[in-house]
Amino acid sequence: MNSPSSFNPSSLILAAFLLLSQLLLTTSRNLGLHQLNYVGADDSPTYIWPLPSQYTSGNQTLTVNPNLTLVTSGDGGGSRTVSEAFDRYKRIIFEHASLKFPSSGVDYDLNKLTILVHSDDEELQLGVDESYNLLVAARDAHSVIGEVTIEANSVYGALHGLETLSQLCAFDYGTKTVKLYNAPWYIQDKPRFEYRGLLLDTSRHYLPIEIMKQVIESMSYAKLNVLHWHIIDEQSFPLEVPSFPKLWKGAYTKWERYTIDDASEIVDFAKKRGINVMAEVDVPGHAESWGTGYPDLWPSSSCREPLDISKNFTFDLISGILSDMKKIFPFGLFHLGGDEVNTDCWTSTPHVQQWLHDHNMTAKDGYKYFVLRAQEIAISLNWTPVNWEETFNNFPTSLNPKTVVHNWLGAGVCPKAVARGFRCIYSNQGFWYLDHLDVPWESVYYTEPLEYISDASQQKLVLGGEVCMWGETADASDVQQTIWPRAAAAAERLWSAPESRSSRTTVLERLEYFRCLLTRRGVPAAPVRNFYARSPPIGPGSCYRQ
Template sequence: MDEIITNIEARVATWTFFPIENGEPIQILRYEHAQKYEPHFDFFRDKHNIQFGGNRVATVVMYLSHVRKGGETIFPITNSSLSQTKDDSWSECAKMGYAVKPIKGDALLFFNIRPNATADTSSLHGSCPVIDGEKWSATKWIRARNFDIPHKKLRQIPESKMLQLGVDESYTLKVSKPKRKSILGEAIIEANTVYGALRGLEWHLDGKLRKVLVIDTFNLGKRKLNYCCLLMMHQTFSQLCSFDYTTKTVQIHKAPWSIKDKPRFSYRGLMIDTSRHYLPIDVIKQIIESMSYAKFILFFLHNFRCEREFINAQWNKLKYIIYQILAKIIFASNFPSADNAGINVMAEVDVPGHGESWGVGYPEIWPSPSCREPLDVSKTFTFDIISGILSDMRKIFPFELFHLGGDEVNTTCWRETPHVKEWLHNNNMTAKDAYQYFVLKAQDIAISKNWTPVNWEETFNTFPAKLHPQTIVHNWLGGGVCAKAVAKGFRCIFSNQAFWYLDHLDVPWDMVYTAEPLDGIDTDSEKELVIGGEVCMWGETADASDVQQTIWPRAAAAAGKHVLLMRKSITLTILPRFKHFRCLLNRRGVPAAPVTNFYARRAPDEPGSCYDQ
């Protein structure tokens, strides 16, 4: 923490005799000409606000600027107002009660709660309008007890409110107009879960820039959520605001406003391909964190396998490396940002077509050393290994879905390797039958470990009638697949590569936005089976040096579709918001590329702002 703040807090503690831990974080207030703070109490009357640290026993107001006239802190109903005589250096407002002049360097201490723990209504106070000058003050509210939030409480949430597929993410957000001349506006967010609150606080593609209201401070009013959520809200609330360098004010656009919203889809994913190039854990963490800015809920770790550079390693070494990678992922998925940002992590073991690397440790699961994929369907040992890997992974991936791949299965190896060929013959199977046999066996293993299987669309395209009815079909090859899948009663994830493959650098943001997961689906019951979509960041052409600017900002265009219905004329309505969002990402340290820069990662043409390039 800032050293100056620490010193101020220490002095306040010494002066007031309240321990530092009882203090809330300092609030800074700025009053321009004619602005005031309506009389109010600092103590709380509701149970909710006092659950962490009890009530606000005392208030310290520190004056940070000289005000030539006005801006006095006034106590309108205290008895001591009679004892105070005031000349013309005081404002008319100040004459209405006991008042304290804002003098730079002074501090005012008053008590809101009596020693017998009852509320002291004579503590009613406000700030008189500033007549000449500008008033800056800093408030420290002091609680009866330690204000630290007990972390254990954060965990005591019912199962239905925990992060999972279909968690209630609805929210209402209201930003009121501030009362005339008062510096206070009010923002209220109500949600049934922490994740609803988070979504409510994040960027909204539809947030049009209409009226601009300038307010300096926020009074987060009636709260349904407990204080821990409020803190998160408070942090993220800043994201609805922008700082205007000309007026030096924080601005909230389009107030008053009232939004009642929930995402269109419960599954809003971003896939990262960690199998082709090494991505350091810090980059993975940054990606997870930035996903929440665009209301994503799912991070899909494509094909969990060892990295190519280790492919020739001995098994022991490989095992060590695999566990190291697992440890990294555990860290990534347990990293507070994944949970706090409301991001689920889904992993994949892509069998039988892309499982070659697992055979480095157990070469027996390859049909032969020279023909390694698809994995050997003829041996029970292959399935023992898959089962072992999945058991290990189950311990670290709590999310209910697990991806089993099943794409791009070229059966040449099976048809040409003598012992596999013989096995096919003995079992009276074609290579296609064996593909089905393999996928279904892998599904059974995943289901036995209490996972819902997700498979790439080839499995559905090849043997739709045989797939486990719980299967979620993951589209990628082209359009119309989800329509077919839901017609057969399967759930579906939309990732049409023509629109939602981020490694297709020539797909501009508006094409990403134009894609519609529900295209070609008419009935409501079938629409419901499309659980959402996923943008895919395949790794062939990206590594840590450019992966984030390939993801952002285009991924946000897809995320926009996840939460909004299609609009006409998106250049007028969505493009400005989209540019705004890319600036926001840049400000938060995310290296998002310019919005309309073709090929996404090319350097900007113009020297302009982050908004216009």
């Protein structure tokens, strides 16, 4: 991120304010004054979730013009991604009907938003620059209007800046205007981890495209940036694969399927919100549904997984699936599963047992062979393979060095993986599995992905983490309230610096406010403090105290 000294605004006053803000920011950090001014003018709270890296704020309240105009600059400022995001956030900020036709002659403080994006490169991959600066310069005797400026190196940083700006604004029911509290603001923000994910399982229950889009939209509010799409599993195979068109016979019904165009639409929708989509094809286990269309993939009709290791057809089909999916999913990571492989089916099926014997393999050797051969296919398509931790736990010295180890079973896996030079994604099921409904928000929030890793070079190998919404007990009727607000607790852990952790009371107030922000935006987030996630309120009360 460019420093304020290299910022190139059109106004000398704005440049001077940036320099002053930087000095104030440094002073406030030195004094330890790094917390938000939680209550603004008129007792209106200003909470930002996730908490920014660095910021200063004041005590002024500004009115925002419903006809707020966008001015763009820089190589990437004219991007359609930026203009469409600006339109989306205008609809969010000025949602009330009384703002649709603002009174003429009203002297608003904030009339213009300037977005400066330095790069026109819109490739979205792991490690893209998501940082941004946000300046809200208050109106005073020497300025005609207040200034709002977002500066970013990429369009994706600009999207995060728009989200933060939207959270600074609130509708005043007394004056029927949108106000921005605690100005002037100067925010320098960037994520702590480059991978901040949510797994969505569409095999155990099919999720319509519109529901998936709602989830993706809500992810952007919490600055999550990877949707891990667990598309298929042993229960159903809902995705169209042109190379092997009988595969989606494994869908629950002919109405619960995703076409190639559907999948591409989801990827494009996510990209416009700064979110990568990482697909998963879990092999060799969790694949019984594949055989509905191609029974030869089953070791036998009575023993249906893992996939039959003895047939070249199995690997030809995997290669076909991945080749077709490469046309849809441009993200550099691809998840190959590899978890919970019970090889009894191989050892109890005569022709598979004979194949293992002929190749001088035990069943465990066969498991390793299958995983490594699938990795080779993915790598040949220029994907980086991601595998669940069982692969690392069973044969760490054989995994391709490019492998990203995905922790889920418990603590201590990422420390072991990074010590061997592997990269790691943290998803400890005890805290970050959202289908574990009795895990309270505090356990999600206070979990540390870098636990037991003190070496700085090894810490860099932890890409980040992911909360997992497994679908056995969640479908379109309740998936959103199961995800939120607990996913937001993990989102702040992955975005904000660890020293930003404050008292439980302060965090709870901020999380409750964010939960209500979600509900105002149409996201059916469950109350924060109920013991059993996605439960309704237990009685009357404010949204902010449930």
